[in-house]
Amino acid sequence: MNDTPNPTRAVRETSETVCYHCGEICRDTVIHAHDKDFCCDGCRLVYEILDENNLCSYYSIEPGSGNTVNRPAEGGRYAYLDDPEINAGLIHFNDGKHVHVTLFAPGIHCSSCIWLLEHLQKLNPGIFHSSVNFPKREVTVAFNPEKVKLSEVAALMSSIGYEPHISMQDLESGNKKQADRSSWYKIGIAGFCFGNIMMFSFPEYFSIADVADDPGLRQTFSYLNLGFSLPVLLYSASGFFKSAWGAIKAKQLNIDLPLAAAILMTFIRSVFEIFSNTGPGYLDSMSGIVFFMLIGRAFQNKTYQTLAFDRDYRSYFPVAVSVASAEGEERVPVTALKRGMRMIIRNGEIIPADSILLRGEAAIDYSFVTGESDPVEKKSGDLIYAGGKQAGRRIELEIVKPVKQSYLTTLWNKPAFAKDDAAERRASLENRINTWFTISVFIIAALSAGYWYWAGEPMRILHVVTTILIVACPCILLLAASFTQGNVLRIMGRYGFFLRNAFTIEKIANAKVIVFDKTGTLTGNSEFEASFEGTLDETEQDETGSICAHSNHPLSRQIALQLGSRFVQEVSDFEETPGKGIKARIGINEYRIGSAEFAGVLTNSEMNVTKVYVSKNGEFKGFFIMRHSLRKGVGEMLDKLAGKHELYLLSGDHDGDRERMSRWFKAENMHFKCSPADKLEFIGQLKAEGKKVMMIGDGLNDAGALQESDAGIAVSDNLNNFSPASDAIIDGGLMPGLDKLIEYAVDSDRVIRLSFAVSLIYNVVGLYFAVRGELQPVIAAILMPVASITIVSFATLLSTIMASVRKLKSIKHDENHISV
Amino acid sequence: MSALFLLIFISIAVAAGFLAAFLWSVKKGQYDDDYTPAVRMLFDDRPENNKTEIKKTNQSN
Numbered sequence: 001m002n003d004t005p006n007p008t009r010a011v012r013e014t015s016e017t018v019c020y021h022c023g024e025i026c027r028d029t030v031i032h033a034h035d036k037d038f039c040c041d042g043c044r045l046v047y048e049i050l051d052e053n054n055l056c057s058y059y060s061i062e063p064g065s066g067n068t069v070n071r072p073a074e075g076g077r078y079a080y081l082d083d084p085e086i087n088a089g090l091i092h093f094n095d096g097k098h099v100h101v102t103l104f105a106p107g108i109h110c111s112s113c114i115w116l117l118e119h120l121q122k123l124n125p126g127i128f129h130s131s132v133n134f135p136k137r138e139v140t141v142a143f144n145p146e147k148v149k150l151s152e153v154a155a156l157m158s159s160i161g162y163e164p165h166i167s168m169q170d171l172e173s174g175n176k177k178q179a180d181r182s183s184w185y186k187i188g189i190a191g192f193c194f195g196n197i198m199m200f201s202f203p204e205y206f207s208i209a210d211v212a213d214d215p216g217l218r219q220t221f222s223y224l225n226l227g228f229s230l231p232v233l234l235y236s237a238s239g240f241f242k243s244a245w246g247a248i249k250a251k252q253l254n255i256d257l258p259l260a261a262a263i264l265m266t267f268i269r270s271v272f273e274i275f276s277n278t279g280p281g282y283l284d285s286m287s288g289i290v291f292f293m294l295i296g297r298a299f300q301n302k303t304y305q306t307l308a309f310d311r312d313y314r315s316y317f318p319v320a321v322s323v324a325s326a327e328g329e330e331r332v333p334v335t336a337l338k339r340g341m342r343m344i345i346r347n348g349e350i351i352p353a354d355s356i357l358l359r360g361e362a363a364i365d366y367s368f369v370t371g372e373s374d375p376v377e378k379k380s381g382d383l384i385y386a387g388g389k390q391a392g393r394r395i396e397l398e399i400v401k402p403v404k405q406s407y408l409t410t411l412w413n414k415p416a417f418a419k420d421d422a423a424e425r426r427a428s429l430e431n432r433i434n435t436w437f438t439i440s441v442f443i444i445a446a447l448s449a450g451y452w453y454w455a456g457e458p459m460r461i462l463h464v465v466t467t468i469l470i471v472a473c474p475c476i477l478l479l480a481a482s483f484t485q486g487n488v489l490r491i492m493g494r495y496g497f498f499l500r501n502a503f504t505i506e507k508i509a510n511a512k513v514i515v516f517d518k519t520g521t522l523t524g525n526s527e528f529e530a531s532f533e534g535t536l537d538e539t540e541q542d543e544t545g546s547i548c549a550h551s552n553h554p555l556s557r558q559i560a561l562q563l564g565s566r567f568v569q570e571v572s573d574f575e576e577t578p579g580k581g582i583k584a585r586i587g588i589n590e591y592r593i594g595s596a597e598f599a600g601v602l603t604n605s606e607m608n609v610t611k612v613y614v615s616k617n618g619e620f621k622g623f624f625i626m627r628h629s630l631r632k633g634v635g636e637m638l639d640k641l642a643g644k645h646e647l648y649l650l651s652g653d654h655d656g657d658r659e660r661m662s663r664w665f666k667a668e669n670m671h672f673k674c675s676p677a678d679k680l681e682f683i684g685q686l687k688a689e690g691k692k693v694m695m696i697g698d699g700l701n702d703a704g705a706l707q708e709s710d711a712g713i714a715v716s717d718n719l720n721n722f723s724p725a726s727d728a729i730i731d732g733g734l735m736p737g738l739d740k741l742i743e744y745a746v747d748s749d750r751v752i753r754l755s756f757a758v759s760l761i762y763n764v765v766g767l768y769f770a771v772r773g774e775l776q777p778v779i780a781a782i783l784m785p786v787a788s789i790t791i792v793s794f795a796t797l798l799s800t801i802m803a804s805v806r807k808l809k810s811i812k813h814d815e816n817h818i819s820v
Numbered sequence: 821m822s823a824l825f826l827l828i829f830i831s832i833a834v835a836a837g838f839l840a841a842f843l844w845s846v847k848k849g850q851y852d853d854d855y856t857p858a859v860r861m862l863f864d865d866r867p868e869n870n871k872t873e874i875k876k877t878n879q880s881n
Contacts, residue, residue, distance in 0.1 A: 184846040189839070200828075
């Protein structure tokens with residue numbers, strides 16, 4: 001969790017100026033204040049706040065780990081939080097004098113953050129105390145509502161670099177649920193009872209003379225066992241019964257049904273034996289089954305608390321926006337926006353509804369929607385789709401459609417978004433095998449009942465049938481699957497591949513068709529390839545490169561790199577206008593490099609292509625077409641996948657990349673200019689052909705396709721950022737290793753099958769005794785834990801070994817990779 | 821034989837004590853966050869209004 005100082009950072013410190021606050025290299029300007037260097041005003045401001053309040057220990061815990069403040073704190077930015085209707089979803093305690101609120105702050109990343117956020121009371125006396133939950137990246141603040149408002153608390157956090165993330169989804173879901181602790185209680189109680197029952201059963205098993213001879217003592221033990229088994233049956237096992245009952249009501253067979261039947265059967269049989277004084281019963285086996293199954297389920301349900309796999313557009317859209325009104329400006333909740341209202345959007349804010357630009361220069365960054373991060377310029381009168389982020393000055397827009405009917409958000413009305421978890425469970429391998437298993441057990445029970453009837457011992461039928469059901473409990477089978485899946489989930493998570501649940505492993509393993517999005521998925525967001533169209537002679541190339549080498553803009557740097565010039569020419573009068581271009585002089589020649597307008601070129605601008613125009617002394621020389629380059633190693637990964645899978649490409653972009661992509665994708669499998677709904681429908685068609693489809697995408701425009709596919713994988717370069725609802729989230733830096741991860745998923749599916757086979761052996765041994773009517777409680781008591789422990793170690797060990805066989809470790813790690 | 825009953829009673833009582841301790845710890849939220857408390861206990865509470873000392877330690881880092 002980023003606790004050790006980053007070694008690369010330490011090396012940098014010696015050669016370049018490093019910001020005292022955030023630890024980044026100061027690229028453009030160095031602000032020297034208070035004997036320290038800062039990379040920007042944001043960092044300096046945070047330092048000043050902390051310095052004033054005696055909170056500089058922050059920097060001694062983990063030097064250079066602060067967050068930069070990008071947006072200056074504006075008075076009214078959080079004003080909407082003071083609206084009781086809105087903040088009801090955030091506040092979980094309020095008695096007029098104390099308010100407790102939990103805010104999600106994705107900026108939390110190290111121990112310094114914990115320290116600072118737990119000292120908020122020093123920054124504002126109205127705050128009583130605050131505590132951080134690091135795994136959830138949450139801060140719980142207790143404050144006095146008479147002295148400080150919720151909006152001020154939010155603004156305070158934001159001013160020290162921990163901007164609270166408040167989304168419509170949080171507010172709509174109402175009060176945050178308390179962490180579910182019932183599984184802990186259930187495990188604790190089952191373990192306690194299981195241990196005690198075992199202890200009281202031992203004398204009977206080993207036929208210790210005193211116990212066997214003293215009916216009083218034996219009965220005491222039996223009744224104690226019965227007493228201990230009740231909480232197990234009634235409380236700890238309640239989840240299995242509920243789920244089984246649900247299945248019966250729906251007239252379906254689920255995993256928990258035979259399990260619940262076995263638990264109930266064991267209990268009834270044991271009660272009968274105890275009261276009729278014919279034996280000690282199988283209560284220890286029963287509580288053992290419940291105990292081990294609960295542990296297995298808890299292990300299987302590894303959850304990543306900071307990742308959300310169910311986000312939709314609401315978690316990404318703002319809660320409120322500024323709307324022009326008679327009194328100037330007011331904050332209106334996004335849900336209350338209506339057609340015709342005039343929104344005011346400032347730098348960095350997201351446009352929540354389809355609207356028409358009225359005033360100002362819009363440069364819209366659609367990176368969340370398409371994965372394309374270069375801002376698109378819009379002129380007044382242009383229609384702007386919801387989901388873009390304004391980069392530049394303040395703009396005014398008139399709403400054309402309310403939020404829920406916008407071009408992008410209507411996608412969420414499609415039926416694909418009603419995914420059913422129960423159906424998922426039913427379709428899993430574990431359930432299919434279980435069905436088959438249950439049927440065979442019933443057949444065996446019927447056959448042996450028939451045998452004993454025919455053999456003239458009908459009295460034994462009941463005895464044999466119940467023991468068969470007890471011993472054939474699918475518990476071992478299910479344990480094997482639970483532990484393998486839980487282990488695989490953890491191993492994958494360690495490398496940066498996070499699965500929503502255990503069923504995803506099987507779905508990834510079975511997918512034969514893989515559909516990729518292009519921008520942001522196969523290509524990175526910040527690396528480019530430049531190709532020049534026009535004429536530049538050798539000196540001009542050198543000169544252009546030299547000028548570009550002076551700029552820090554990613555596009556300029558790429559051009560400089562590709563032209564291969566390293567400050568060959570003396571550059572003078574260098575002037576860079578952000579968002580426009582560079583003007584510079586070499587000798588007598590003046591160059592302008594940048595947007596068409598900046599370079600003084602009239603063009604019929606083509607959408608979706610990033611071009612950098614070059615003009616020399618006012619004469620147009622040509623332009624560079626900048627294309628996102630593929631992520632490093634992705635080409636090799638596709639080479640490997642192409643052999644085993646059918647690959648498709650669905651891109652929202654123009655088809656300029658068709659040629660480059662044809663190495664991996666068949667011409668008929670590549671589709672460009674797809675709308676979000678097109679993508680969804682295309683996946684639907686593939687599924688209709690009976691194919692198992694895996695979709696890999698990143699933006700909101702892939703959200704429909706990710707939902708519709710059997711296994712949707714969202715690519716995210718920053719795990720704290722937004723990613724659309726999906727079955728799995730993969731760290732962008734891990735894309736080159738995707739083939740290995742898929743192979744590993746296939747392996748783990750095999751491990752599960754293999755451990756099913758092994759557990760069947762145990763069942764056969766048990767059945768051998770049961771069919772003959774010779775299953776003594778002691779055999780059941782030994783068989784069950786031994787089988788459970790061996791199968792669990794077998795499955796866990798094998799899946800760990802497979803991870804090293806597949807060399808998952810060699811997958812390149814991103815420097816920013818965050819473990820969750 | 822009565823010694824045995826006494827021992828049984830004591831053993832159950834001891835085990836129940838541990839169970840109660842476990843349930844109490846779950847209820848107090850000790851299993852909700854297994855990371856932050858471990859970090860929190862390592863923070864030193866520095867004396868307040870002692871800016872110079874704090875600054876010195878900073879520079880040594």
